[in-house]
Amino acid sequence: MPPPAKRKKAPLLISLAALIVVLLVLGGVGVYFGTRDDGPHYPKEWDSRVLDIVSFDEHERGLTFKHPVAIEFMSEDDFKAEVTSSDEELSADDKAQIAQIEASYRSLGLIGGDVDLLKSENDIKGGGTLAYYSPKDKKVRVRGTELDVATKVTLAHELTHALQDQYYDLNRLDKMKTDGEATAFRALVEGDATTVENAYIDQLSAADKAAYEEQNKKQADTADYGNDPQVLVATFTSPYIVGPSFVGVLKAKGGNTAINDALQNPPQSEAALLDIFTFLDGTAPIAVETPAVPGGDEKVDDGDFGATTWFLMLAQRLDVHEAIKAVDGWGGDSYLTYSEPDGRVCTKARYQGKTQADTDHMYALLQQWVSQSDAESGARATAEGQYTDLVSCDPGKSAALKGDDRSIEAVQMLGLRLDVVTEAFKEKASASLAECASNGLLDQLDLADFDPAADQDAVRAKVQAALSKSVAAC
Numbered sequence: 001m002p003p004p005a006k007r008k009k010a011p012l013l014i015s016l017a018a019l020i021v022v023l024l025v026l027g028g029v030g031v032y033f034g035t036r037d038d039g040p041h042y043p044k045e046w047d048s049r050v051l052d053i054v055s056f057d058e059h060e061r062g063l064t065f066k067h068p069v070a071i072e073f074m075s076e077d078d079f080k081a082e083v084t085s086s087d088e089e090l091s092a093d094d095k096a097q098i099a100q101i102e103a104s105y106r107s108l109g110l111i112g113g114d115v116d117l118l119k120s121e122n123d124i125k126g127g128g129t130l131a132y133y134s135p136k137d138k139k140v141r142v143r144g145t146e147l148d149v150a151t152k153v154t155l156a157h158e159l160t161h162a163l164q165d166q167y168y169d170l171n172r173l174d175k176m177k178t179d180g181e182a183t184a185f186r187a188l189v190e191g192d193a194t195t196v197e198n199a200y201i202d203q204l205s206a207a208d209k210a211a212y213e214e215q216n217k218k219q220a221d222t223a224d225y226g227n228d229p230q231v232l233v234a235t236f237t238s239p240y241i242v243g244p245s246f247v248g249v250l251k252a253k254g255g256n257t258a259i260n261d262a263l264q265n266p267p268q269s270e271a272a273l274l275d276i277f278t279f280l281d282g283t284a285p286i287a288v289e290t291p292a293v294p295g296g297d298e299k300v301d302d303g304d305f306g307a308t309t310w311f312l313m314l315a316q317r318l319d320v321h322e323a324i325k326a327v328d329g330w331g332g333d334s335y336l337t338y339s340e341p342d343g344r345v346c347t348k349a350r351y352q353g354k355t356q357a358d359t360d361h362m363y364a365l366l367q368q369w370v371s372q373s374d375a376e377s378g379a380r381a382t383a384e385g386q387y388t389d390l391v392s393c394d395p396g397k398s399a400a401l402k403g404d405d406r407s408i409e410a411v412q413m414l415g416l417r418l419d420v421v422t423e424a425f426k427e428k429a430s431a432s433l434a435e436c437a438s439n440g441l442l443d444q445l446d447l448a449d450f451d452p453a454a455d456q457d458a459v460r461a462k463v464q465a466a467l468s469k470s471v472a473a474c
Helices: 011-020 048-061 076-083 092-107 117-128 149-168 170-175 179-202 206-222 230-264 307-317 320-328 356-371 407-426 431-443 456-473
Strands: 070-074 131-134 139-143 298-303 330-339 345-353 380-384 387-393
Touching: 048 149, 048 179, 070 076, 076 139, 092 117, 092 298, 092 330, 092 345, 117 230, 131 149, 139 149, 149 170, 149 179, 149 206, 149 230, 170 179, 179 230, 230 307, 230 407, 307 320, 307 330, 307 345, 307 356, 307 407, 320 330, 320 356, 320 407, 320 431, 345 356, 356 380, 356 387, 407 431, 431 456
Parallel strands: 070 139
Antiparallel strands: 131 139, 298 330, 330 345, 345 387, 380 387
């Protein structure tokens, strides 16, 4: 995984986190969908220092800026204050809502113990963020006052967001019908910008590439999120992991036109990010009825649970290949978070598969998941005809995490699957061959192959041999 310094969301996670008005600046670059109300400001001309980046982005994306964009260079302290939230800024209600969010994470086995969610968000956003573009006031804000190579690379990404905004209105994110649609749109937006960013890196001189790597490593080393739950890091950075791979498939099939078409008509759910063939086939998500609030309890939140949330939750405790199969069979879902009279937070998630066999498979997996839960959670899975439901409550701050938090590696597996589809389409392979080969490859890999401490030469050799075997079998 590229460190965030180089570079909503599982819908449940970020829809809940929205209660505390997170800024959603992801990794080293991002789009800020905050609440600035000072309106757009369009300068008469570009800052002369970014003219070469502007030209590069226009050429790479085949789009021309409709007007210049303001670039604001900020001091370290001012910039960090922009992208993080302090405890002093939160009201008592805000803090109570954060506690409910943390309890919801524990109810799903995504975190264990007494995790400080606000600290983790600030660690992730404040440590690696180099710049962001705001669709609200149409400005790019930059950390620091020096335009070094790393900042230029970041601006290639951020100005792509500005270009997207001028043609496809990034503020649409706030108006999308479901969290899943918003998640897919965000990953598409970040994937497109990261693809341009990587192209910009590729054309740097050898000296500039070396300077960039050194600056990027220094920035990554100062980012303080290594001790934060990896599921949170994976959630915030997943648009930068699967997004570029998703865009790579689109570009291999139809170039910038296919990317533009997707930005105009984005996927209807995040399931497309995990299995792009649902998007290419035009498969729409199934509308699933939201579970009712149990008598005497109080609703905290509801919405669509999200294929990514299912995936991370299952992969935390069960075999990752079974988790992949479960989300590939995802048809639709919903969830309810509620508070019992004593204040304990519970989550009820409902899954419907594309077929009854998919639903039955998820039910079997949830039974395994429940068997590894703390008794205090009261976790239970039930089969409800076309649905399978999971109910689980917060086991408390003393409950340890079950399983290994290999969330980042699990998301990387799905990114690799998309990369195989990209290469297949570049070779003019059929969709059926691309799908067969990419799935066959993952069947032969496991999470240990994505561990950054693994022997990379050995892993590359294993992947190549597995891919050859997979293609031959198809």
